[in-house]
Amino acid sequence: MTPRILPGFRLTLGYTVLYLSLIVLIPLSTIILKTATLSWSQFLSVVASPRALAAYRLSLGASLAAALINVVFGTVVAWTLARYDFPGRRLMDGLVDLPFALPTAVAGIAMTTLYAPNGWLGRYAAFLGIKVAYTSLGIVVVLAFIGLPFVVRTLQPVLQNLDAAMEEAAAALGADRWQTVRRVILPELSPALLTGFALAFARALGEYGSVIFIAGNLPMKTEITPLLIMIKLEQFDYAGATAIALVFLVVSFGLLLGINLLQRRVGIGRLEEGLN
Amino acid sequence: MSAERLPLTEPPFVRRLLIGVTLAYLGLFLLVPLAAVFAKALERGLALYWASVTDPAAVAAIRLTLVTAAIAVPLNTIFGLAAAWAIAKFDFRGKQILLTLIDLPFSVSPVISGMIFVLLFGAQGLLGPWLAAHDVHILFAVPGIILATLFVTVPFVARELIPVMEAQGSEDEEAALTLGAGGWQMFRRVTLPNVTWGLLYGVILCTARATGEFGAVSVVSGHIRGRTNTVPLHVEILYNEYQFSAAFAVASLLCLLALVTLAAKSVAERKRTLAVEPRSAP
Amino acid sequence: MASKLLGAVLILGVAVSTAAAAPKARTLLNVSYDPTRELYQDVNAAFAKRWQATTGETLTVCQSHGGSGKQARAVMDGLEADVVTLALAYDVDAIARAGLIRPDWQARLSDHSAPYTSTIVFLVRHGNPKGIKDWDDLVKPGVSVITPNPKTSGGARWNYLAAWGYALKRSGNDEEKAQAFVAQLYQHVPILDTGARGATVTFVEREIGDVLLAWENEALLAAHELGQGTFEIVTPSVSILAEPPVAVVDQVVDKRGTQAVAQAYLEFLYTEEGQELAAKHYYRPRLAAVAARHAAQFPSVAFFTVNDLFGGWQTAQKTHFSDGGVFDEISKAGS
Secondary structure (H helix, E strand, O other): OOOOOOOOHHHHHHHHHHHHHHHHHHHHHHHHHHHOOOOHHHHHHHHOOHHHHHHHHHHHHHHHHHHHHHHHHHHHHHHHHHHOOOOOHHHHHHHOOHHHHOOHHHHHHHHHHHHOOOOOOHHHHHHOOOOOOOOHHHHHHHHHHHHHHHHHHHHHHHHHHOOHHHHHHHHHOOOOHHHHHHHHHHHHHHHHHHHHHHHHHHHHHHOOOOHHHHOOOOOOOOOOHHHHHHHHHHOOOHHHHHHHHHHHHHHHHHHHHHHHHHHHHHOOOHHHHOOO | OOOOOOOOOOOHHHHHHHHHHHHHHHHHHHHHHHHHHHHHHOOOOHHHHHHHHHOHHHHHHHHHHHHHHHHHHHHHHHHHHHHHHHHHHOOOOOHHHHHHHHHHHHHOOHHHHHHHHHHHHOOOOOOHHHHHHOOOOOOOOHHHHHHHHHHHHOHHHHHHHHHHHHHHOOHHHHHHHHOOOOHHHHHHHHHHHHHHHHHHHHHHHHHHHHHHOOHHHHHHOOOEOOOOOOHHHHHHHHHHOOOHHHHHHHHHHHHHHHHHHHHHHHHHHHHHHHHOOOOOOO | OHHHHHHHHHHHHHHHHOOOOOOOOEEEEEEEOHHHHHHHHHHHHHHHHHHHHHHOOOEEEEEEEOOHHHHHHHHHOOOOOOEEEOOOHHHHHHHHHOOOOOOOHHHHOHHHHOOEEEEEEEEEEOOOOOOOOOHHHHHOOOOOEEOOOOOOOHHHHHHHHHHHHHHHHHHOOOHHHHHHHHHHHHHOOOOOOOOHHHHHHHHHOOOOOOEEEEEHHHHHHHHHHHOOOOEEEEOOOEEEEEOOOEEEOHHHHHHHOOHHHHHHHHHHOOOHHHHHHHHHOOOEEOOHHHHHHOHHHOOOOEEEOHHHHHOHHHHHHHHHHOOOOHHHHHHHHHO
16 A cells, blocks of 8 residues: 555544544434434334334325425526526525524524414415425425525536537437437536435435424324434433434435435546535 | 527527526515514514524524534534545545544434433433533533534534545645645645635624524523523524514524524635636646 | 532532533433423522522523423433423333332322322313303313323323313213223313313314313413403313422432432422412412412312322323224224
């Protein structure tokens, strides 16, 4: 092995591992330790109870729906911001990151106030017979807000770095605009789209602060998984809470691993994703 | 080459449609909630707004939030620099695992992030008896809040620095070494200036998350009014006390902070992109 | 007087020995349940004044509020409460079982350590458009009921047991019929907030639901202060007597040396001044004289207690609210 030229490898690696262990790994291990106090059958009965299953379904379903909404509209937004000029473009571009910067609790009460039946937007929805706040629809709306920047920020750099020559070649060969977009540009975007989708999905899964204000919290119907964990905690059922948390963690971690592998495979540099 | 105009862009009506959809979507999702917060905050007049944000409990919450950020952000910045240095400049086995471990807090729900500290430091937890015996208060006190915030914001600076350092390679540092610079000198005078904007970008994101964290802090705080409430928790308390205008008033402070963060971010982003431009061969 | 003197000397001794780390003024932490926010704001100010006058010491009483069960959990996890003022005896018992409070706590203050009482009533919109008069009207088609989550909220458990108790009385103590009634009731509930206050916010501010099942004190607060003229209170024919207890947390006050002031604080709630404050905040006072003065505010209701119909809180909690209990059955069946 070639000797390392730059100094500080052992120091920085050692510090990194130490810090990670103290702040991240050891605390996280308590989940496994606590869950281990349950017997297999107890574990399964908690983790596979109808209420837990309903909570997973809601969390997964709402996060998926929100991530898909963000894929569709995020693509439109990223395209428009990257390719067109219009009054307010700079402002909108900056604002896209608002969900990153805004605390989740503030987002939660703002959205709940807006979409309650007497809110600015909720009243129009009520007029149309649609209930938003306290239903799964409300949860999807809030999660879409939270995930808005992910797809946009992942796509923008890729769009900006697209080689114009490709589009010109396609056009010169007789493709109309829609064909060019569909068969030349979109395939270039799909790795970034996938990454953005996965990020938005992962983020939405664990979201708590904004959702608890707008969710109905009805067991079996509008109770998200983090809330179920919170409730078990408040009932002094720590082992049950950690059991569900463990399952949830494994799923989220698996997603994250998948994203990282995807990034490496498709060769998108992390800088270009504009990740946070 | 044909002299006809090639269809290199969308027909005007498609363009206008897309712009319209974008403006409507962003307006609906971003501008309207922002407006709602400020409208509700000022509903009862400027005097009440001012009273809400200068109320002693609110001030205590602001102070706690600032103190938490002032401790968590520098610690995670140092970590980020160390991690980025080790990962970007060297090759070693297990690099991918380390990267994924750094990202771990991202995939942990805030409730779980708080819960693990309860499991660790609570009276019934692993270290509980030892802490009680030595009269050390971590949970339901400021140290617990700082730890929970630390956990949640660990990845931010590292994630921003790693790609920046990777893209820049080690030439500059190696050159400095051959010219006789010592390790720290090289770091201070070559590496840091090169990554300034990336670093700043990461610090801004880290600060935004540290000041806004709700779920994790909610679990470890005792919700003691005036003592262990950060600004997001204080907003929740006001909301629960029917003081809605006051709640939105304090929330609007966070919105203002968010807007400032966005502005700072835009500036840092533009400068950072410039810094990572591939160097043209001499 | 002697014990007060002893207490003062004790406090002085502890304060001197930990002078470097001790705060400037004496502090107490009162960990309470959700709706008592306004009450303790007033009580703390009044008691601090009184304490200053009698002992010359500056006292600050800090407050923490949340769902009763959640607060009990926090105290057991290490939240250093000098006193707890929770929604039901079961939550205080849980803390006692964890060793923080002596088991005989309930006998140490009069009236089973419950200085004020309340009950469960209905809050409806102005004009009572759905014509809610009694418990049966809650299960009429098209009626939407707001009540918090019994797993986290103390008030929610009182609501549940009140409904159950009504059904028992009506059906001649038939437990199955009672369960059917309560199950039907929860079918009419669209949202389960985690605390009593959250439920009131949902009903009042978000304007969701036709009727709020609430603590009497919450209902009176909403009707008188949140929306004058927007709400009406309907007192049902029979309801449960809710006795939210208070207790000194022995382990904490022994460590902090705040035994005397904590005890005095709780005893203050029983004094005329304390009882007046309770009545002012819509809690039913125990002191006959004060109760007489505020009789107009508190209509008479046929009360039953937890002990009467449910064999006490331990049994009630185990049967209904713990994992696998009746509430879980009802939730499952309803989906």
